[in-house]
Amino acid sequence: MNKAICPLCKSNQSQYCFSERDYQLLACNTCDLFFIHPYPGEVHERVKEYDYDDLEILNPERHYQAEVQLQKMYFGLIAQELDGVNSILDVGCGTGHFLERLNTYPNLYRVGIELNKSRAAIARQKAGCDIFQIPIEEFEPKKIFDVITMINVLSHISDFDRLFGKLRAILAPGGKLILKVGEMKKNVEKGDVFDWQIPDHLHFLGLNTIDCICQKFNFKVHKHQRVPLSQDMFSPVYFKSPGRSKVRNAIKSLLAYTPLALPAIAKIYDMRTGQRTYSSFVVLKIEA
Numbered sequence: 001m002n003k004a005i006c007p008l009c010k011s012n013q014s015q016y017c018f019s020e021r022d023y024q025l026l027a028c029n030t031c032d033l034f035f036i037h038p039y040p041g042e043v044h045e046r047v048k049e050y051d052y053d054d055l056e057i058l059n060p061e062r063h064y065q066a067e068v069q070l071q072k073m074y075f076g077l078i079a080q081e082l083d084g085v086n087s088i089l090d091v092g093c094g095t096g097h098f099l100e101r102l103n104t105y106p107n108l109y110r111v112g113i114e115l116n117k118s119r120a121a122i123a124r125q126k127a128g129c130d131i132f133q134i135p136i137e138e139f140e141p142k143k144i145f146d147v148i149t150m151i152n153v154l155s156h157i158s159d160f161d162r163l164f165g166k167l168r169a170i171l172a173p174g175g176k177l178i179l180k181v182g183e184m185k186k187n188v189e190k191g192d193v194f195d196w197q198i199p200d201h202l203h204f205l206g207l208n209t210i211d212c213i214c215q216k217f218n219f220k221v222h223k224h225q226r227v228p229l230s231q232d233m234f235s236p237v238y239f240k241s242p243g244r245s246k247v248r249n250a251i252k253s254l255l256a257y258t259p260l261a262l263p264a265i266a267k268i269y270d271m272r273t274g275q276r277t278y279s280s281f282v283v284l285k286i287e288a
């Protein structure tokens, strides 16, 4: 038993999963959240100061190309939720491709938040709308939003109470919060994912965590679609999107264009891991 406090439900009952880069990954026995220990307080400063050369973080143009590939998979799913919507906020909008795609919606008020300076600059160019470089928790918008999207962003935000308190405050009655998140089963193993990117990722959701979030912050699940992570990880779209390593990029694009290679790898991965990890599309609603 570990004395660490769960950042979501504040329980001190958790179990050890594995370690990466001097951090432990613990699973909360109450809300199922997986969280790193020690758990950092503030990460915003670090994100702002990412140095693309030193840290080999994806350069912004490559980041944009990766977003283009990602939205080939998810834009249709998100678009289904946008009927009658007048305003949208994309939290962690990166280089702005999602907001750019939304410019075909007439009269849709679009806003992005991106802490990284170079990504925010590209997002302003590509999307042609306001992109604020301010943590969501401190954001004071002039209007509230019908939809807020957080695509692969939740795992980077440390303070659940401040985050969800703010989201509730700036969502319109009946508004939707759209999340793309990773979920996993308790028996997950370190080898299931090539690089967990800890401590960039502070936490991952367990299978019951979304329900606990809804209970705690008064949301209702409108849609919860779980696909095995292998479908994401070994999709042609993902394999065509550039990452940080040139060698891995070359292998990835070779595999992406080799017929049946990816489905075969996905199958082997699922057989080995028994489908313990998921990529999930979640729509939460607040009561009208």
Ligand SMILES: [Zn+2]
Residues within 6 Å of the ligand: 006, 007, 008, 009, 010, 011, 028, 029, 030, 031, 032, 033
């Ligand atoms: Zn918990």
